[in-house]
Amino acid sequence: MENTDIVKENKWLKYKEKGIEGFFFLNGILAVFILLGIFFLLIREGYPTFKEVSIVEFLTSTRWNPTSYSQSGYGIVSMVVSTLAVTIGSLLFSVPVGIAAAAYLAEIAGRKEREILKPVIEILASIPSVVIGFLGIVLVGPAIARFFNISNGLNVINGSILLGIMAIPTIVSISEDAISSVPDKYKQASLALGTNRWHTLIKVTIPAALSGITAAVMLGMGRAIGETMAVLMATGNATAFPKGIFTSIRTLTATIAIELGEVPYNTTHYHSLFAIGAVLFMMTFLVNLVSDIVLHKYGEGE
Amino acid sequence: MENLEKKIIVNDLDFYYGDFQALENISLEVPVNKVTAFIGPSGCGKSTFLRTLNRMNDLIAGTKVDGEVLIDSENIYHECVDVVNLRKRIGMVFQDPNPFPKSIYENVAYGPKAHGIKDKDKLDQIVEKSLRQAALWDEVKDRLDKSAMGISGGQQQRLCIARALSVNPDVLLMDEPTSALDPIATAKIEDLIEDLKKEYTIVIVTHSMQQAARISDYTAFFLMGDLIEHSLTQNIFEKPENKKTEDYITGRFG
Known part of the structure; x- marks a missing residue:
């Protein structure tokens, strides 16, 4: 009886542990997502420039x-x-x-x-x-x-x-x-x-x-x-x-x-x-x- | 001991940390080219005393020294003494191996460079000589440019000895140099001390009475800031004159 109780509790603890771990993991990689998001936004909004302006001009012209x-x-x-x-x-x-x-x-x-x-x-x-x-x-x-x-x-x-x-x-x-x-x-x-x-x-x-x-x-x-x-x-x-x-x-x-x-x-x-x-x-x-x-x-x- | 040439003569030395008197009326002579060991229980003042010999205690705020320490008949607490020059003559090895986080070569070359030697060949020579003296050359000669943090604790301590020797001191002060090392590394350092006393006057603080008995010629026993007894090591361990020394040697306290 007691034994099974302990086993049950262990299982619950294990899920809880996993959950907490996952929560912190998500927080940890949030910065990565934000970073990627900003980079993506800049690329997506910036890219159409080069339909009219050559990238060479953009990067080499002083005007x-x-x-x-x-x-x-x-x-x-x-x-x-x-x-x-x-x-x-x-x-x-x-x-x-x-x-x-x-x-x-x-x-x-x-x-x-x-x-x-x-x-x-x-x-x-x-x-x-x-x-x-x-x-x-x-x-x-x-x-x-x-x-x-x-x-x-x-x-x-x-x-x-x-x-x-x-x-x-x-x-x-x-x-x-x-x-x-x-x-x-x-x-x-x-x-x-x-x-x-x-x-x-x-x-x-x-x-x-x-x-x-x-x-x-x-x-x-x-x-x-x-x-x-x-x-x-x-x-x-x-x-x-x-x-x-x-x-x-x-x-x-x-x-x-x-x-x-x-x-x-x-x-x-x-x-x-x-x-x-x-x-x-x-x-x-x-x-x-x-x-x-x-x-x-x-x-x-x- | 009376007939030996004295390297260090200490007369009536008192030492204070703020209001606390850590050393009381110490007088002692250290003969040249011998190993003198300081023993005693923790807090007895032996390390403090060692550090009065190269004025490392100056670095601690609120300390005070009375009395005189003569090295080659010169009082090192005289106001005209240049502490920097003094420490060049009195090398020191610390309890924890403390190589700089630089390459092995740079660790040894640091002192000579600081004292103005720039010539690469000269520096190479000093580095090799010092490492050989510290019995480390063969182990590190192929990786002189590697970080000193990557060698073992025992090797690090021998590197620190080489570093201390690199500025050509006359006296080597060692503050429990093997207390952080394993028995094999300790044995190597002890052999080394035996060799080094031919050229240097060595003063070593040690926690281990066996070590003092093994390597020293003279032993001084400190207790609660007093120098209890100072004599030939053999005398201290075989027929101590003072009851307190006997009690300590036989393990009744400390």
Whole structure:
């Protein structure tokens, strides 16, 4: 009697277990479905572009002028280069600052300083990008114009600085976690060999935290590529090919944001904006893929 | 012991963690090219004392040292002493094998590089010499560029010894170097210590009395922050002078 009871209960438990497992599995793969859905949407809406525009022109021409009366142009090269320019520019400044700040917080700052600074840096991440855009228009842009004695401060360098400011909290926060979690025994071993703190930080601690720092930089970079509002406001909104760091530009994201609201539905212009979205998607995907490969390579043996 | 050349002379050393006094009035001499073992129950201050010899305790906030530690007749707690240089002369091997997450080669080359040696041939030589001294060369010579995290615990500890030797110290401090290792790996390290004392003065903290008896020439017994007895290892184990030493040796406590 008792035996059969136990057997019955076991069966029920087994179904319950399976059910719970299935529920979590569905949640787990939900992200995959959403991702595929977005990708499918971008491809489906973007694809009709290429009925009128050759894919070669789309990917190699620098002329973006879909609403021209005489000869419309659908080349995205200028915008891709603009996006890359502000992204790389922002990293040039946010990566060193971010890692240095993270190293300070993790290794040098006392507990009190850390407890004040870390939340403050994290609040920086929560400032809406529109507000950062304001900052670019009224403060950073004019300052750049004055400092370099140029007429217009809304340009690549302005966008880079703003994106850098937005990427810094991500880079600091994740890098700090990575540096803090480097075991103390590595530092002790280094110091016991007669090296100073600075040398230990540069040669042992930071390299040991490199996988985490790489992840931090990639996340910061992902944010910079995808950021729309601030770069739209602060880079001058010019679709020409960027000729230097003082050129006004327009990024891929800004183009979508500006034009999608006014474009007639189901025209080539409309579809081309989705095609730009697909390009953006692939760029961020590539960044993530590369960072994954880098992480695996450096993570070897850990 | 009176006739031997002294490498380290400690006079009236007190050590504090904040308000807690961890070492009281320690005076002790370490002869050159011998193995001196520190034994005693957990928390007796033997590791703390070891770490006063290369000033690793400086890294812990709120510690204080009184008294003097002379190494080659130089007080290492004198305010003009460069701690970085001191630690170059006094190598240290830790309880847990702690190779850097770098290649085997880079682990050994790290110290010399830090001290300004850039020449690749010179570095190669140092790496080979240090690994040979640590009896590890034959086991790793074909995979110097592989991660040090991929070798066994015993090999890692010998790598750490090679790393400590790479900067050419005179003294090697070892803080329970075999407590995380299996008996075979332990035996290898003990053989190695026997070889190394020809060139280095070795101070080893150990939990195992048998180990102290096997490898050391001199043994110091610590209890509750006091140095109870310090003598030839044979004397300590065969005819200890202090009752507390005898009780510990015979396993009555600790």
